[in-house]
Amino acid sequence: MFGRKKKNADSPEASASASQAETAPFNDDDVRANGPYDVSEIESKDDYLDLGSILIKPQPGVGLRLEVDEKTKRPRAITLDVAGSTAQVQAFAAPKTAGLWEEIRQDLTTSLQGNNGAPEAVEGTFGTELRARFPAKTSQGTTGYRPARFVGIDGPRWFLRTVISGAAAIDPEASKKFDELIRGLVVVRGKDPMPPRDLLPLNVPEGAQRVGPAQGSAPPARPQNNGSAQSSTTTQPPERGPEIAEVR
Numbered sequence: 001m002f003g004r005k006k007k008n009a010d011s012p013e014a015s016a017s018a019s020q021a022e023t024a025p026f027n028d029d030d031v032r033a034n035g036p037y038d039v040s041e042i043e044s045k046d047d048y049l050d051l052g053s054i055l056i057k058p059q060p061g062v063g064l065r066l067e068v069d070e071k072t073k074r075p076r077a078i079t080l081d082v083a084g085s086t087a088q089v090q091a092f093a094a095p096k097t098a099g100l101w102e103e104i105r106q107d108l109t110t111s112l113q114g115n116n117g118a119p120e121a122v123e124g125t126f127g128t129e130l131r132a133r134f135p136a137k138t139s140q141g142t143t144g145y146r147p148a149r150f151v152g153i154d155g156p157r158w159f160l161r162t163v164i165s166g167a168a169a170i171d172p173e174a175s176k177k178f179d180e181l182i183r184g185l186v187v188v189r190g191k192d193p194m195p196p197r198d199l200l201p202l203n204v205p206e207g208a209q210r211v212g213p214a215q216g217s218a219p220p221a222r223p224q225n226n227g228s229a230q231s232s233t234t235t236q237p238p239e240r241g242p243e244i245a246e247v248r
Contacts, residue, residue: 032155035183037186038156038189039055039189040156050205051202051203052203053158054091054185054186054188062082063080065078066079067079074201074202075202077089078202082177087164088162088163089160089182090161090199091161091199091200092196092198093197094196094197095196096156099154100154100159100197101127105128109121117132117148125179127153130150133145134148149163149164149170149175155187158187158189158200160187162182187200
């Protein structure tokens with residue numbers, strides 16, 4: 001069972017929180033009212049799969065993979081697979097007093113424009129997000145497009161970025177499942193100081209099965225470790241990487 005922990009409205013703690021809220025320059029409560037959650041906002045970690053900085057509840061029909069960095073052998077992104085669509089998820093450190101998504105969204109827009117991504121800012125489930133489409137060859141050899149949906153969510157000292165590709169990037173019905181999955185995520189920021197945009201560490205859980213890349217897969221779109229979009233590879237919809245820890 002999870003939800004935001006509530007304090008008695010008449011308690012000194014609640015009064016202090018209200019006073020602080022009046023002067024705080026950043027508040028993410030509206031966007032995150034129904035998730036994703038900070039670990040401080042859930043009652044228990046029971047029933048969650050612990051991936052380090054991100055907790056997720058396993059669900060039927062949802063494949064989960066961890067993309068692993070070739071050099072460090074450490075996980076750097078979570079990939080969720082549902083009915084032919086994918087979502088690549090990463091969590092980053094953020095400042096205490098301001099969110100990152102507005103700034104990163106501007107950087108991402110510029111990068112997408114330079115890579116023929118045709119970015120468009122739209123209002124979605126989690127506020128302003130970016131939709132993009134990339135030129136690609138179809139199975140018939142004609143020119144088509146690969147759609148992508150970039151979702152950014154600011155939390156307390158963390159930033160969650162999700163890149164959705166496949167039908168769920170453009171089909172409202174298909175996207176509902178991914179919206180549900182994103183809402184169910186829990187971010188564990190940790191107490192250690194970290195520079196903003198640094199990737200929060202992921203762990204490979206016990207029982208994970210290591211598998212190689214899919215046969216004939218394209219070179220992977222490698223997620224960056226700083227939450228930005230300074231290289232063209234970060235703006236492409238994610239491909240399956242060279243080494244994957246698959247969680248069953």
